[in-house]
Amino acid sequence: MTVLLIALGAAVGAPLRYLTDRAVQARHASSFPWGTLVVNVLGSLVLGALVAAPVGPAVRALLATGFCGALTTYSTFGYETLRLARDGAWWWAAANAVTSVLAGLGAASLGYALTRALAG
Template structure:
């Protein structure tokens, strides 16, 4: 049953990642991968909030492992960083790596703090 819940969450998270990534990237005409940064940060924010909530195990499987797991994408972040490096854009590659590695845990902490605050 848990595997099905993870798969159901992922079935929503993966297309959502693609749509959000494309929508954000279309607004920015730069080589910097803003779309991936946004979906990773949003997913970490949501995962942090979910971690702070007293959710039953099935909800965690559906929302954290499934939805957030498919929404965030470490492989795309890594690929885009490598693509920038190979294209000779070291500055953007380092900025991308630093921005993703700083924003993810920061957003997760913010999400957890917000959930704690709202649930009192």
């Protein structure tokens, strides 16, 4: 059952990452990977909120491990950062790494705090 829930969550999360990335890229022409940054920050916000929520293992498998895990990606983030650096855009590579980590941490903290506040 857990296996099915993880697979189901990921089967929604991964295509949603692809579609969001396309939608974000269609709105700008720069090579900075805004699309991946957006999905990673959004996924971190949702997972941060989930961690503080009183949910059972089934919901955790579906939404945390499956959906948030597949919506966000480290491989794409890592490749983009290296690609920018190797293309000579050192400043953008560093900005991507620092912004992603700080914004992801901030989003996770915000989600966590929001759930805690709502749960009283």
